[in-house]
Every structure is written in C-alpha cells, then in structure tokens.
Amino acid sequence: DQQVKQNSPSLSVQEGRISILNCDYTNSMFDYFLWYKKYPAEGPTFLISISSIKDKNEDGRFTVFLNKSAKHLSLHIVPSQPGDSAVYFCAASLEYGNKLVFGAGTILRVKS
Amino acid sequence: DSGVTQTPKHLITATGQRVTLRCSPRSGDLSVYWYQQSLDQGLQFLIQYYNGEERAKGNILERFSAQQFPDLHSELNLSSLELGDSALYFCASSVGGTIDEQFFGPGTRLTVL
Numbered sequence: 001d002q003q004v005k006q007n008s009p010s011l012s013v014q015e016g017r018i019s020i021l022n023c024d025y026t027n028s029m030f031d032y033f034l035w036y037k038k039y040p041a042e043g044p045t046f047l048i049s050i051s052s053i054k055d056k057n058e059d060g061r062f063t064v065f066l067n068k069s070a071k072h073l074s075l076h077i078v079p080s081q082p083g084d085s086a087v088y089f090c091a092a093s094l095e096y097g098n099k100l101v102f103g104a105g106t107i108l109r110v111k112s
Numbered sequence: 113d114s115g116v117t118q119t120p121k122h123l124i125t126a127t128g129q130r131v132t133l134r135c136s137p138r139s140g141d142l143s144v145y146w147y148q149q150s151l152d153q154g155l156q157f158l159i160q161y162y163n164g165e166e167r168a169k170g171n172i173l174e175r176f177s178a179q180q181f182p183d184l185h186s187e188l189n190l191s192s193l194e195l196g197d198s199a200l201y202f203c204a205s206s207v208g209g210t211i212d213e214q215f216f217g218p219g220t221r222l223t224v225l
Contacts, residue, residue: 004154006154036216041218042218043114043116043202043204043215043216043217043218043219044155044202044216045114045216046213046214046215089154089155091155099157099160099168099170100145100155100157100214101154101157102147102154102155102156102157103154104153104154105154
C-alpha cells in the first residue's frame with residue numbers, strides 16, 4: 001500500500017533551469033510533509049517541510065507547494081545547480097507524529 | 113556529517129543468521145528511528161525509541177527487534193535472516209519525540225546470501 005507516490009523515477013534538467021519534483025499521496029489525514037535529499041553513500045538530509053495548513057513554503061532556492069484537494073505536493077528548485085543532483089524523497093506524517101511515510105524517490109540530474 | 117554514526121557500514125551474512133546493527137545518535141538527541149530501504153523502494157519506518165522507551169512502531173517484522181540503551185545508542189537485531197531482508201538500514205535521530213528534523217546516519221548495507 002503505497003500511500004506516498006513519486007511517479008517519476010528520474011528527472012534531468014539543465015543547470016540554471018527550474019527542477020520540479022512531484023509527489024502524490026492517498027491518505028487525506030496526512031498533515032505534515034517533508035522533502036529529503038540523498039547523495040550516494042550518505043543518509044537522507046532534510047531539505048524543506050510544509051504543514052497542511054499552508055499551501056506554500058519557501059527556503060532560498062527551494063519552494064514546496066501543497067495542493068490538498070489534489071493530494072499533491074511539488075518541490076521547485078530554482079535555479080538548479082549541478083550540486084543538486086541527488087535522490088529526492090517526499091515524506092508525509094500524521095498529526096505531527098513520529099512515523100514518516102516515504103515515497104520511492106526521484107533521481108534528479110542537473111546537467112552543466 | 114549528520115553526527116549520527118552507524119556500524120558496520122557493510123554486512124554480508126547467510127540466510128538463517130542473526131545480526132546486530134548499531135546506531136549512535138547525535139549528542140543531545142533523545143529519539144532514535146530505524147528505517148529499511150529495499151531496492152528501488154522508499155524508506156520504510158520500522159521503529160522509534162525515545163529516551164529508552166519504544167515510542168512508535170511501523171512495519172517491523174517479528175524477527176526484528178530493537179532497543180535503546182541508557183547512553184541512548186540503539187541496536188537493531190535481525191534474526192532468522194531471509195534473502196528479502198537484504199537492504200539499506202538507516203538510523204536517524206532527533207531532539208524530541210515527534211516530527212522535528214530527523215538527522216540520518218550513513219546507513220548499514222546488509223546483504224543476505
């Protein structure tokens with residue numbers, strides 16, 4: 001039962017352009033969403049989060065958008081840099097609880 | 113470097129065996145979480161300990177068990193290993209007991225032959 005889905009296994013973007021990573025979820029009770037970035041041979045690193053009471057959260061080059069009616073969130077990276085090349089995981093939790101439900105990840109490649 | 117350490121980095125063992133994975137959280141963090149990442153899968157939450165007590169349980173098999181010791185390090189014990197248990201096992205830690213930022217260790221890659 002995949003409650004959090006990242007349907008694009010990979011994405012390739014030119015340096016300087018926008019990267020858009022998408023995530024869909026099925027459980028309408030999720031109320032907190034996070035994005036993690038993972039480089040090879042390292043553990044995931046927290047990137048940005050959003051509460052279900054918001055529809056947008058910005059942190060520098062990273063913006064997360066939440067569309068509750070569509071049960072969809074996206075991560076925008078502008079401008080994309082080669083160092084952004086990594087696997088990006090979307091995650092969701094219930095009632096600010098402890099259990100994070102992760103998507104399968106999207107590999108982002110930023111070409112210079 | 114997240115400050116979370118995991119040992120060993122790699123582990124190769126045979127079916128039916130038992131292994132122990134170890135995690136040391138960041139200094140000051142009271143919570144430890146264990147996750148399993150199988151091939152092409154997202155991270156699956158296994159279990160959380162907070163200050164020595166089990167706080168939350170996810171999709172953890174009965175063959176698996178964990179504990180958190182008084183010095184706050186944690187061990188994940190995997191027994192009667194099967195081929196399907198081959199995966200990356202991540203430990204994460206956080207200051208409190210609910211969702212704040214979780215800091216992940218580099219993982220232990222377990223291969224069951």
